[in-house]
Amino acid sequence: MSHIILGIESSCDDTSAAVVKDAYLLSNVIASQAVHKDFGGVVPELASRAHEQNIVPVVSRALELAGVTADQIDAIAFTRGPGLLGSLLVGTSFAKTLSIALNKPMVMVNHLQGHILAGFVRQYDKPVCEPSFPFLCLLVSGGNSQIVKVSSPTEYEILGQTIDDAVGEAFDKCSKMMGLGYPGGPIIDKLAKQGDPERFKFSKPHIPGLDYSFSGVKTSLLYFVRDEIAKDPDFMEKNKEDICASFQKTLIDILLDKLVKAAKQTGIKEIAIGGGVSANSALRERITLEGKKRGWNTYLPEFKFTTDNAAMIAIAGYFRFLAGERAPLDVAPVSRLSDF
Ligand code: KG4
Secondary structure, three states: OOOOOEEOOOOEEEEEEEEEOEEEEEEEEEEEEEHHHHOOOOOOOHHHHHHHHHHHHHHHHHHHHHHHOOHHEEEEEEEEEEEEEEHHHHHHHHHHHHHHHHOOEEEEEEEEHHHHHHHHHHHOOOOOOOOOOOOOEEEEEOOEEEEEEEEEEEEEEEEEEOOOOOHHHHHHHHHOOOOOOHHHHHHHHHHEEEEOOOOOOOOOOOOOOOOOOHHHHHHHHHHHHHHHHHHHHHHHHHHHHHHHHHHHHHHHHHHHHHHHHHHHHHOOOEEEOOOOHHHHHHHHHHHHHHHHHEEEEEEEEOOOHOOOOOOHHHHHHHHHHHHHOOOOOOOOOOOHHOOO
């Protein structure tokens, strides 16, 4: 019997709706919010207002593109958290309203697990290429940096995670402080392509186990740039490509060092990456090379599934629906992962 799942994502600044039928993607609509550009970051109140405006047209369009009517849906999957509370509230309330109006069940999804399962979204025009279980996922986004052992679509164990900043946050904050713009990840990625990654050295953390830390390297970069600008006001302009390449290399070294450790400790050679930072071209190259060297099977998500999207929420919801999970109508969104 086939199952059709409508996914709704509203955890940050993208309003998205997608439809999957038995793991195959029928539609994936994303409305990004330009309103935050002038502020150098996401403004939570503006984000929730924009979600309110976008959600009805986005869901309608997703159903239309999928060629399904609302009453053909078997369940509504929505992001419960983590994320911005006001933004999550819009998606959650909309899912509840739809659930009551259509008399269809709801399934709640952890946004991070959505990122981890993004590679399981099947497309009719592409070959299926999915990690087998158990696999390790390097989950790298604006709010999280984790190494997760995934034993099944509903079983997750966090083996290591950041004790301070997320890697995406390090990209974003440093880019902003260096006057390069927001969001920092894609900007640094682009500039780094023309730079020498070996030119500058930034201090690396010494954290035991599989946990990460990115605040030290961020501070090391910012002090370095400040001191050099004091000597030569044009230092940044003259060297930004090399600074970006060296900084990016340091972040990737830190990420891969612990990932290699985790693979050795668990003996798992199925390795995936997910989250916004998995769009980083140097990280994708390095993890592929590392995989070849170590006999891993590496799985990189398509670019369109690296950033926030409802396709990954629909697929995570699909697996949870099959596992018999249903969300109660009094479910409340949660902003932090620890509250899930
Ligand atoms: O997963 P995501 O869209 O949102 C969260 O749930 O956090 O990730 C956003 C993060 C931002 O920090 C952004 O700078 C980063 O992903 N990012 C990148 C790249 N594209 C987006 N970081 C490095 N290189 C990129 N190409």
